[in-house]
Amino acid sequence: MNHAERIIVALDLDSKEAIENILVRLPDVRFVKVGMELFYSNGPDFISFLKDKGLKVFLDLKVHDIPNTAYRAINVLSKLGCDLLNLHCAGGLEMMQRAREALQEDTKLLGVTQLTSTSQEMLNQQLKIPGTVDECVLHYAQLAKEAGLHGVVCSPREVKMLKSELGVDFLTVTPGVRPAGGQLQDQKRVMTPREAILAGSDYLVIGRPIIQAEDPYGAFADILQEVEEAFDEQTIN
Numbered sequence: 001m002n003h004a005e006r007i008i009v010a011l012d013l014d015s016k017e018a019i020e021n022i023l024v025r026l027p028d029v030r031f032v033k034v035g036m037e038l039f040y041s042n043g044p045d046f047i048s049f050l051k052d053k054g055l056k057v058f059l060d061l062k063v064h065d066i067p068n069t070a071y072r073a074i075n076v077l078s079k080l081g082c083d084l085l086n087l088h089c090a091g092g093l094e095m096m097q098r099a100r101e102a103l104q105e106d107t108k109l110l111g112v113t114q115l116t117s118t119s120q121e122m123l124n125q126q127l128k129i130p131g132t133v134d135e136c137v138l139h140y141a142q143l144a145k146e147a148g149l150h151g152v153v154c155s156p157r158e159v160k161m162l163k164s165e166l167g168v169d170f171l172t173v174t175p176g177v178r179p180a181g182g183q184l185q186d187q188k189r190v191m192t193p194r195e196a197i198l199a200g201s202d203y204l205v206i207g208r209p210i211i212q213a214e215d216p217y218g219a220f221a222d223i224l225q226e227v228e229e230a231f232d233e234q235t236i237n
Contacts (some may be wrong), residue, residue, distance in 0.1 A: 002027065002030060003025060003224060003227050003228050003231065004028055004029065004030045004031075004224055005030045005031050005056065006031075006197070006201075006202070006203055006204060006221070006227055007029070007030075007031065007193075007203075007204050007206060007223060007224060007227065008031045008032065008058050008173070008203050008204065008205045008206070009026065009029050009031070009032050009033065009206060009207065009210055009211065009220070010032075010033040010035065010060075010175075010177055010206065010207025010208075010211070011032050011033060011034060011035075011207070011211065012038070012207045012208065013037075013211065014037050014038060014041045015041065015042075016046065016122070017044055017217060019038070022211050023053065023077070025216045026210070026216055026217060026220055027070070027217075028211075028217075028220060028221070028224070029055070029220060030055065030056060031055065031056040031057075031058065031083075031203070032050060032055050032056070032057060032058070032182070033057075033058040033060050033205055033207070034046065034050070034057060034058070034059050034060065034082075035060045035061075035165055036060070036061060036062075037063065039059065039061060043068060044080050046082040047059065047081060047082055048080070048081065048129070051081050051082075056083045056084075057081075057082040057083055057084070058082065058083065058084035058085075058086075058173070058203075059077060059080065059082040059084065059085050060086055061085070062086055062088050062112050063077075063086070063087035063088070063089060063091075063099065064087060064088035064090065064091045065091065065095070066095070066096075066161055067091075067092075067094045067095045067097075067098040067099075070087060070091060070095045070098055070099045070102075071098040071099060071101065071102045072102070073099075073102075074087065074099040074102040074109065075086030075102035075103075076101045078102065078104040078105055078107040078109075078216075079104045079105065079107060081107075082107055082159060083106075083107065083108065084107070084108050084109075084110060084173065085103075085107050085109050086110040086111065086112050086153055086220065087099050087110075087111060088107070088111070088112045089111040089112060089113055089140035089143055089144050089152070090112075091143070092139070092143075093143050093146060093147055095146035096111060096143065096148075096149060096188070097128065097148065097175065099147075099149045100148040100149060106191050107213060108150040108151070108152055108171065109149050110144075110149060110150060110151050110152055110153050110159075110171065110173055111140060111141070111143070111144030111147070111149050111151075111152045111153070112152070112153045113136070113137040113140040113144075113152050113154045113158070114133060114136055114137050114140070114154070115135045115142055115153070116155045116190065118133065118174050119133075120132065120133055123136060126225065129210065132164050134161060135159075137152075137154055137155070137158045137161075138158070138161060138162065138164070139163060141154065141158075141162050141165075141166060141170075142165070142166065144194065145166050145170060150170075150171050151170050151171025151172055151173060151202070152170070152171070152172060152173070152231065153173045153174070153175065153205075154172055154173075154174060155174060155175075155176045155190070156172075156174040156176060156177060156190070156191040156192075156195065156196035156201050156204075157176075157190075157199075158172075158192060159174060159193055159196070159199040159200045159201050160199045160200055163200045168200070171202050171203070172200065172201050172202050172203075173201075173202065173203045173205060174191075174196055174201040174203065174204055175191055175205040175206075175219050176190045176191065177179060177190065177191060177192070177196050177201075177204045177205065177206050178190050178191075178206075178209060179192060179193065179209055179219075179222065179223060179226070180192045192226070192229045193206075193223050193226040193227050194226050194227075194229065194233075196233060197227055197230035197234070198233065198234065199231050202232075204223075204227070205217070206223060209223075210223070213223070
């Protein structure tokens with residue numbers, strides 16, 4: 001895989017014009033993420049617009065509903081031609097199994113374990129889920145694998161554990177990646193690009209540090225260089 005494809009740029013903007021402007025400034029980008037804001041404001045045709053530009057697309061809508069509704073949603077969404085889709089593991093095993101049955105084309109399905117904004121206190125006190133974040137993430141990931149999903153969305157901090165328990169071929173797509181010295185914003189469980197790659201992350205989801213940078217091209221290039229150096233470091237070691 002081209003190392004540039006390891007970086008999924010989150011297009012967290014709400015207009016086609018804004019996306020066109022940022023993509024012109026990011027000619028080396030190969031993989032993008034379309035979230036709720038962009039998809040809801042521009043509709044399904046926007047996926048075709050991005051695919052026609054030769055981009056891979058991660059459609060990040062985090063489906064979470066009763067099994068039959070999840071089946072129907074994934075069945076429709078996977079026909080759009082996106083490369084990655086996701087749903088919440090919290091919907092349970094049956095929901096994930098039904099969603100997996102619904103997949104069309106060559107789309108891969110991921111389970112969202114815990115959002116990278118989830119802290120230990122939030123998990124226990126607000127969500128009333130006992131145990132540690134690691135324990136919860138591992139349990140959800142085990143359910144996702146049992147359901148036949150291709151991988152999970154998780155913090156890079158959990159990747160090494162998941163690869164050890166579930167195998168290196170089980171995909172880990174990791175938001176919560178911030179360049180050294182960058183602002184954390186609403187992220188809680190984070191790593192730098194280098195740390196995430198060395199931990200075993202397959203894909204890094206990075207949005208604001210790139211698209212809100214004064215020089216998006218330079219920001220992407222710096223992250224790509226860090227990713228390439230991390231792979232070189234793995235080879236040497």
